[in-house]
Amino acid sequence: MPSPCSSRTCAARRLRPNAGIRSRTTRRRPAVLNSDVQTEPRAARKVAVLGSGSWGTTFAKILADGGADVAMWARRPELAREISQSKRNSDYLPGINLPRSIWASSRLPEVLEGAEQVYVSVPAQSLRENLLIVRELIPADAIVISLMKGVEKGTRFRMSQVIDQELRIGADRVAVVSGPNLALEIAKEQPTAAVVSSQSLETATTVAMTATNPYFRSYVNTDVIGTEFGGVLKNLIAVAIGIVDGVGYGENTKASIITRGLVEMTDFAVAFGGRAETLAGLAGLGDLIATCESSLSRNNTAGRLLGQGYSFSDVVKQMNQTAEGLSSVAPILELALSKGVEMPIVSQVAEVLAGTLDPRDIAPHLTTDPMPQGE
Ligand SMILES: NC(=O)c1ccc[n+]([C@@H]2O[C@H](COP(=O)([O-])OP(=O)(O)OC[C@H]3O[C@@H](n4cnc5c(N)ncnc54)[C@H](O)[C@@H]3O)[C@@H](O)[C@H]2O)c1
Numbered sequence: 001m002p003s004p005c006s007s008r009t010c011a012a013r014r015l016r017p018n019a020g021i022r023s024r025t026t027r028r029r030p031a032v033l034n035s036d037v038q039t040e041p042r043a044a045r046k047v048a049v050l051g052s053g054s055w056g057t058t059f060a061k062i063l064a065d066g067g068a069d070v071a072m073w074a075r076r077p078e079l080a081r082e083i084s085q086s087k088r089n090s091d092y093l094p095g096i097n098l099p100r101s102i103w104a105s106s107r108l109p110e111v112l113e114g115a116e117q118v119y120v121s122v123p124a125q126s127l128r129e130n131l132l133i134v135r136e137l138i139p140a141d142a143i144v145i146s147l148m149k150g151v152e153k154g155t156r157f158r159m160s161q162v163i164d165q166e167l168r169i170g171a172d173r174v175a176v177v178s179g180p181n182l183a184l185e186i187a188k189e190q191p192t193a194a195v196v197s198s199q200s201l202e203t204a205t206t207v208a209m210t211a212t213n214p215y216f217r218s219y220v221n222t223d224v225i226g227t228e229f230g231g232v233l234k235n236l237i238a239v240a241i242g243i244v245d246g247v248g249y250g251e252n253t254k255a256s257i258i259t260r261g262l263v264e265m266t267d268f269a270v271a272f273g274g275r276a277e278t279l280a281g282l283a284g285l286g287d288l289i290a291t292c293e294s295s296l297s298r299n300n301t302a303g304r305l306l307g308q309g310y311s312f313s314d315v316v317k318q319m320n321q322t323a324e325g326l327s328s329v330a331p332i333l334e335l336a337l338s339k340g341v342e343m344p345i346v347s348q349v350a351e352v353l354a355g356t357l358d359p360r361d362i363a364p365h366l367t368t369d370p371m372p373q374g375e
């Protein structure tokens with residue numbers, strides 16, 4: 001008999017929470033060892049999502065479709081009402097129906113009460129001020145997860161470092177999620193993978209089991225530095241790709257910039273203690289491909305406008321969603337300088353933003369450097 005409910009979401013609801021993630025080892029286990037596996041349904045995990053923009057809302061849907069009991073925080077009461085009553089977030093995710101179980105509020109205490117995991121998805125430059133507000137409300141023992149892909153200007157801290165500094169909950173209770181994750185595609189339930197990273201493999205695994213459903217698969221690693229920098233740096237390369245697209249250059253230019261961009265990303269992350277293999281994975285190459293190829297990307301879009309001749313201030317005015325790359329360029333170049341890492345593409349993006357380089361002159365190398373280099 002065919003199932004009366006055939007959508008992926010329905011399939012998720014039929015599954016036990018956490019049943020979607022199975023390691024190869026588990027799959028190969030002999031049946032006798034599985035006999036003591038708990039089969040009783042257990043209470044849904046209560047999680048909170050702070051930030052109701054495109055990614056916060058999409059991630060709330062991922063978690064709810066994986067079986068979690070999700071509460072969202074929206075700054076604007078009218079948005080909280082739309083999410084709770086109409087199960088829509090029409091400004092950020094037009095045409096998407098959210099799971100019925102999701103609710104939202106503009107009042108933080110009720111959103112955070114009893115949350116075992118707190119997912120944060122606000123613009124990177126606003127993270128610290130938001131943590132100051134929620135600090136006393138986050139339940140003891142909750143895991144805090146950054147969904148953001150930026151660095152803080154001034155301190156040049158990664159998001160997990162800001163969380164660590166403001167919440168003082170210990171790095172083992174902090175995780176980050178990154179990967180090729182264009183929100184609208186995932187909200188439409190297109191199959192996607194991401195990586196959850198924490199210094200504690202147990203924490204990463206707990207989060208990955210919660211953030212897994214039939215259309216979204218979370219892998220794990222313990223390279224928080226490489227995972228976070230991958231997400232930040234691909235934004236900068238995507239701005240460069242947008243610029244050359246806006247100028248009208250073709251696939252050779254873009255492929256050259258993507259390939260050399262990955263070298264810059266890897267050199268940078270390794271200099272700060274990240275692992276090269278992380279940059280070859282979902283949080284590096286995977287996200288680089290998605291962001292550079294998609295017109296859904298805000299960073300790519302911002303670059304395209306620059307390439308078409310708009311000034312930086314015009315582009316900022318036109319963007320009504322967060323393009324983290326624009327704020328990350330300066331702190332990333334300051335960090336690169338501190339370790340002697342060369343970043344010709346990111347440096348040229350900074351010059352285009354400053355109005356000192358004609359977008360037509362952006363290239364996969366510094367055009368002022370006449371000497372051939374090893375690839
Ligand atoms: N959209 C995506 O596809 C995607 C995917 C992966 C990661 N991310 C990352 O997630 C983070 C959030 O991005 P987004 O796409 O949700 O952005 P967005 O612009 O869609 O939404 C940002 C949300 O934060 C709120 N906000 C703005 N300023 C705030 C402040 N000062 N305090 C509190 N809330 C504030 C906005 O009202 C909005 O709800 C970024 O770091 C981004 O790089 C986005």
Ligand SMILES: O=P(O)(O)OC[C@H](O)CO
Nearest residue numbers: 179180181182297298299
């Ligand atoms: O829209 P962007 O440029 O912020 O990119 C979104 C995601 O980071 C893609 O993985």
